[in-house]
Amino acid sequence: MYDINKIREQFPMLKNKKMQGNKLVYLDNASTTFKPQCVIDAMNKYYLEENANSHRGDYDLLFNMDKKVNECRELVAKFVNSNQNEVVFTSGDTMSLNLIARSYGLKFLHKGDEILLSEAEHASNLLPWYEVSHLTGAVIRFIPLDKDGVLTAENLKKAISDKTKVVSVAQVSNVLGNVVDVREFARISHQNGAILVVDGAQSVPHMVVDFKNDDIDFLTFSGHKMCGPTGIGCLIGKYELLQSMDPYIVGGGMNVTFTKNIEMIPYEAPVKFEAGTLNLSGICGLKAAIEFLMDIGVENIHKHDVELCEYAISKLEKCEDVIIYNKNSKNGIVTFNKKGIFAQDEATLLNSKGIAIRSGQHCAKILNDFLGTPATCRMSTYLYTSKEDIDAFIDAVINGGDILDAYFN
């Protein structure tokens, strides 16, 4: 039984928080999520009781921190079904994708090789590859979306060739919420001699992702989109691929030794990618967040998101003034516009009623050509979103009044 009230009680941001004098209705979870008390406590505990560095513990505090980092690594591995030595801690999804592009892309891609991306990608999964293209001469191609904005295996098959060396796509689009069949994508990519990079920023927090069974080569995600802290995320990579790559950044903690002869021997993966002091309070918070999610069950969270999303779409569909861009969304994201109203104006009107949604291009600027609009409004749910939140949102969209009410009421 999914006890929404019990879940909500654990989030300080959901207790009596107001925006513009109204009860806060937070529907921008694709951007970032609130933190439960247990995550805040775990981070505070680091600073209040456990404060030490990690790596080679000579004293108890440090030894315990090493242990905790390993425990978190083990938990992440269990969460996405990888091996522990395949989990690299990064500052987040963007850093993870940059690391892959720089450490794998620059090393193994050459002039004329092809990188396949989709039109729906977020800047974080496009721009690192643009850099690789500029620096290596590799060519970027876009897998077209189908008429409903879905990235299909069929279109991957049409776009891929023996020149393709990397296929890099988001498992769930941050604008349209469609789910990519990554297992099939991995099969097709491997058949053609390419690796598959999966941007899991919008999938890992919301659905079961299985790194091993789906045969993914690289998977990335951020802690803050799954009730964890900002500034911590992961790169999951097949061990042999991680071993074949050079570190993206270098410094303390990642090397076995270095000499005056300008030589350096790095540690094995994953530690060779973790130069400098890790975000230790972030790791403590991430561990607590994953425990929190596993306790609720990611499959239950997914079901909850889908139910709310379907409910919202069923209500919005009845309003003739609303254009929905992803009626078949199955991941807690609804992207829409009100006819004749600029997206930002709608978002401002909702802000005046205490409702937080996002408007704009959502960092996926290429997608707007496909959607045929310069900007959209996006509402996105998470595990603590209630049916009442959706009702308040629907009421504001349908009966919200004039956009200038935000300034004059």
Place this chain on the structure above:
Amino acid sequence: MPTLTNDMMRSIIMDHYSNPIHKHQPSGDGFIKVHMHSDNCIDDLDIFLKLYNNKVIDACFDGVACTISTASTDIMCDLLINKDFKEAKNIIKQYDNMIHEEPFDEEVLDEAIVFINTSKQAARIRCAMIGWNAADQILKGK
């Protein structure tokens, strides 16, 4: 200018948004262009001013913009055309003061007074300023 009611202010904003007079590409040569885009809105605008003999002799803008940025830029063009540099800079300064809730001279703002409530929606302050910042840059020769 007579005191405006809220309803009058609303209809002035909507009129300048729905039917902006100055939202078009410049006709003829001699315009100075500044491109502006906002990092917290989709606003993506080109602002054009034509200057001659210490005076703004024409102004227009074009691009993609929300209600507040479109209407405020359109009203700005109305206000700046045929003003000398000193007057134009003062209008911009007084408008800037109003938007940021500082003392301002209402006399010179004319219709631009309709944006007096912008600070209620802090995220839109940038929208209300975008065209004005561009004109300010041009007038200051940046």
